Amino acid sequence: MTAHDDAPQPPEQALPTHFAAAGGLVRPLSLLALLTVVAAAVPFSLSRPGLLPGMLARRIPSLPGFGLGITTSSLLLAACGLIACLFMVLARRREMTARSAGLSRRRPIAGWPQTLIILVGAAAAVAAVVGDWPHQTTASALGGISGFTVASVMLLLATPWLLAERMIAAMATQRLPEAPDLANLLFLPVACLSVQAVLMVASSMGGDLLYWGRLALSVVLLAISAELCLRMLASRFLPPPDSAAARAPIGSVVAGLARGRALSPAAMASTVRSQFGMDFSRSWALHFIRASAAPVALLMLAFCWFLTGVTRVDLNERAAYERLGTVATVLKPGLHLLLPWPFGAVRHVAFGVINSELISTGDQAAAPDVVDRSTAEGDAPASANRLWDSEQPTDVSYIIASSEQGRQSFQTVSASARVLYRIGLEDDDARAALYHEADPAALVHALAGRLFAQYFASRTLPSVLGESQSVIADEVRTQLRQALEQLGSGIDIVAVTIEAIHPPAGAASAYRNVQAAEIEATTSIAAERGRAQTTRSVAQRDAHSATDDATAAAAETVSGAQVDLTGIIADDRPYRTASRPFLLERYFADVTAALADAPLEIVDHRLAGASLPTIDLRPPGMSLDASERHSGQQEKTP
Numbered sequence: 011m012t013a014h015d016d017a018p019q020p021p022e023q024a025l026p027t028h029f030a031a032a033g034g035l036v037r038p039l040s041l042l043a044l045l046t047v048v049a050a051a052v053p054f055s056l057s058r059p060g061l062l063p064g065m066l067a068r069r070i071p072s073l074p075g076f077g078l079g080i081t082t083s084s085l086l087l088a089a090c091g092l093i094a095c096l097f098m099v100l101a102r103r104r105e106m107t108a109r110s111a112g113l114s115r116r117r118p119i120a121g122w123p124q125t126l127i128i129l130v131g132a133a134a135a136v137a138a139v140v141g142d143w144p145h146q147t148t149a150s151a152l153g154g155i156s157g158f159t160v161a162s163v164m165l166l167l168a169t170p171w172l173l174a175e176r177m178i179a180a181m182a183t184q185r186l187p188e189a190p191d192l193a194n195l196l197f198l199p200v201a202c203l204s205v206q207a208v209l210m211v212a213s214s215m216g217g218d219l220l221y222w223g224r225l226a227l228s229v230v231l232l233a234i235s236a237e238l239c240l241r242m243l244a245s246r247f248l249p250p251p252d253s254a255a256a257r258a259p260i261g262s263v264v265a266g267l268a269r270g271r272a273l274s275p276a277a278m279a280s281t282v283r284s285q286f287g288m289d290f291s292r293s294w295a296l297h298f299i300r301a302s303a304a305p306v307a308l309l310m311l312a313f314c315w316f317l318t319g320v321t322r323v324d325l326n327e328r329a330a331y332e333r334l335g336t337v338a339t340v341l342k343p344g345l346h347l348l349l350p351w352p353f354g355a356v357r358h359v360a361f362g363v364i365n366s367e368l369i370s371t372g373d374q375a376a377a378p379d380v381v382d383r384s385t386a387e388g389d390a391p392a393s394a395n396r397l398w399d400s401e402q403p404t405d406v407s408y409i410i411a412s413s414e415q416g417r418q419s420f421q422t423v424s425a426s427a428r429v430l431y432r433i434g435l436e437d438d439d440a441r442a443a444l445y446h447e448a449d450p451a452a453l454v455h456a457l458a459g460r461l462f463a464q465y466f467a468s469r470t471l472p473s474v475l476g477e478s479q480s481v482i483a484d485e486v487r488t489q490l491r492q493a494l495e496q497l498g499s500g501i502d503i504v505a506v507t508i509e510a511i512h513p514p515a516g517a518a519s520a521y522r523n524v525q526a527a528e529i530e531a532t533t534s535i536a537a538e539r540g541r542a543q544t545t546r547s548v549a550q551r552d553a554h555s556a557t558d559d560a561t562a563a564a565a566e567t568v569s570g571a572q573v574d575l576t577g578i579i580a581d582d583r584p585y586r587t588a589s590r591p592f593l594l595e596r597y598f599a600d601v602t603a604a605l606a607d608a609p610l611e612i613v614d615h616r617l618a619g620a621s622l623p624t625i626d627l628r629p630p631g632m633s634l635d636a637s638e639r640h641s642g643q644q645e646k647t648p
Contacts, residue, residue, distance in 0.1 A: 026254050029106045031185040035099045042174055043092035049167075049199075050085035053078040054138060077206050077224050079142025081167075083135040083231045084198040087265075088171065090131030090238070091195035094124050094258040095188050101256075124258065128242045132235040139231050144224035158214060161207035168203035171196055188258045194265035198234070201268060202227055233264045319350035328361045328440050337445075340437040359440045360433050364504055367454050369427040369462060370406055405510070406459070408466035410474060421471050425511045427483075429458045429490070430504040442500030450501055454490075458506070461489050471513070479508040 056078055175196040181189045209223040238260070245259050322345050323329045329341040331348060332355045343361065348354040405424040412421040431454050433443045447453055465486060466474060474482075487506040494501050584592045 027184045029102045029254075033103050033106070035186060036096070036103065038177075039092055039096045039099060043089060043096055045170065046085055046089040046092055046199075050082050050089055053085070054082045077142070077144070077202075077227075079138045079140075080144075080202050080206065080224060080227050080231065081199070082138040082142075083228075083235070084202040086131050086135040086138065087198055087231070087234060087238070088195045090128050090135075091188075091192045091258075091260040093127050093131075094260050095186070095192050097124050097127070098188065098256070098258040099186075125242050125246065128238055128259065132238045132242075135235045136232060139228045139235075144221055144228055158211060161210045164203040164207040164210070168200045168207075171199040175200060188260060191258075191261045191265075194262060194269050195260060197269045198231070198265065202231075230264065230268055234262050234268075237262050237264055315350055317350075319348045319354060321346045321348055321356045323356075323358065326361055326363050327358050328437075329356045329358045330441060330444050331356055337441065340440050357444055359444050361440075362432060362435065364430055364432045365451065367429045367431065367451055367458070369425075369429065369455065369458050406462075408463055410466045411468065411470050421513075423466055423471060423474060423511060423513060425462065425466070426509040427458070427462060427486075428507045428509065429454055430507070432502050432504055434500045434502045439500035439502070442498050446497070447499050447501070450499065453497075453499060454494075454501060454503075457493050458486070458490055461486050461493070474511060479511065482511075483508050 175193050178186070178189050178196060179193040183189055186192070205223060205227060209220045213220040241261065242259050251257075321329065321341070323341050323343045325343045327343060329346075331338045331341050331346075333349060334353060341356070346356075348356065405426050407422050407424050409420050410423045412419045431450070433439055433450070443450055465482065469477075483506040487503055490506065491503045494503065581592075581596075
């Protein structure tokens with residue numbers, strides 16, 4: 011070896027078979043990628059008419075509820091996988107051409123172009139899904155288009171990608187190593203269009219799964235897009251693979267699960283072997299599990315069959331135990347060990363549970379009761395509205411006897427009643443309820459309705475409206491209990507409650523007017539009777555007062571006469587005894603009484619001579635003036 015000789019070169023290894031087959035895959039992958047990109051652009055443009063030219067946008071109608079975002083996203087993901095595989099196939103063909111020309115080996119293009127394509131395609135798929143996020147849509151919101159027509163169009167559009175997926179899936183990995191991953195991505199448009207077609211048919215038939223199905227598809231597409239982006243970004247931080255081992259980064263676990271092929275045991279074992287380097291085919295534990303699976307399964311089945319004989323009876327239940335088709339006993343609440351099925355069977359029945367049955371007609375009997383959520387401080391519930399002019403859903407109309415102008419007739423009355431019942435507490439009642447009656451609620455409803463109809467038919471409207479509701483309820487309850495006892499149903503009637511009895515809503519106004527007129531007449535009669543009673547009472551009072559006054563005046567006159575008589579008698583006796591002193595004394599008494607207010611001077615007639623007093627009979631003023639004049643004259647005299 012001389013200095014000018016070339017350094018020894020390591021022998022070049024032969025390229026794998028997928029390099030030799032790369033030349034024949036460029037054309038079909040290119041056409042399929044172009045078709046997928048164009049197909050993805052069509053629903054994307056239809057979902058956003060503003061991106062189209064003016065005249066074309068006006069000609070394209072609005073397409074609500076067609077899931078265009080889901081279709082666009084699935085086609086974009088399939089286009090990403092096709093373009094990434096096309097780049098890898100072109101790189102392998104260039105590598106093969108360089109080897110044939112004796113040039114140095116070059117690395118396939120598996121770098122930034124593929125990274126950008128996958129990131130941009132995944133981002134566009136996410137934007138398509140988010141921009142057309144599913145909302146509540148029904149078949150009536152499709153602009154008059156039949157759901158079967160839309161489903162047929164969707165299935166027709168899914169046909170090309172179904173054929174492409176079958177073609178790629180049938181391709182050997184020696185020819186295209188990315189064939190399984192690419193088949194998973196090509197299956198996405200097929201799955202999305204097919205699922206949407208099925209949902210459209212179900213929605214047109216009255217189902218309401220369209221929204222939830224599209225929501226699930228949207229979530230799956232978002233998960234696949236996120237996985238592709240994360241895998242692409244993670245591959246940038248790993249050492250570059252060898253030229254022969256380079257693959258297009260389009261693998262997706264979520265897409266494989268959506269396709270269903272990744273769930274098979276062989277596929278899972280292959281994935282674990284390739285991804286984690288673990289081969290479970292040589293595991294003794296798996297061999298042991300495989301060998302003992304059948305005995306363990308049989309033992310578990312036998313144990314489960316034995317557990318069918320273990321029965322639990324709740325506290326509010328009883329159970330009739332049937333052993334070999336014959337009722338053996340009635341089980342109390344608790345845990346019981348019996349013969350397994352089919353040798354023993356248990357039929358449960360309520361124990362002390364009170365049921366409520368609304369007496370109504372038609373579909374109202376099957377309608378569930380509205381839960382009353384009202385509070386003491388809040389507004390009253392709608393069930394509390396018992397005005398006659400409002401029709402209640404629980405009211406039942408009954409025919410009631412009537413009499414008009416001496417002729418028999420009939421009227422109708424509306425009533426709302428409810429029956430509270432339970433299965434009897436004795437074991438015989440439980441057996442009767444289980445084996446004598448198929449539907450206790452229907453039996454109670456039918457008997458109570460018949461008894462109410464009989465009761466109202468035998469009475470008139472005024473008597474029913476004037477009767478206490480508790481009396482009516484007690485009478486119907488007694489008759490209903492007797493009827494159930496005659497049938498041997500084992501049903502115990504707890505109570506019968508009547509919520510309202512009133513005329514029908516249509517006749518409520520007329521009946522109210524009749525009642526108002528009757529009340530007005532009764533009020534007028536009562537007022538006149540009160541006025542007459544008042545006049546009578548006033549007259550009686552005046553007569554009684556006049557009688558009392560006359561009686562009092564007469565009594566006073568008689569009393570005065572009696573007093574005068576008593577005085578005369580009292581004066582007559584002294585006069586007869588001593589007339590002159592009596593008369594003198596009476597004279598002095600009269601004088602004293604007459605001169606009670608005048609000043610008196612008593613002069614004794616026995617006085618005489620100088621001791622005789624001088625009596626001045628002049629008025630008091632005259633005596634004073636005379637004395638003053640006399641004193642004045644004395645002063646003037648010298």
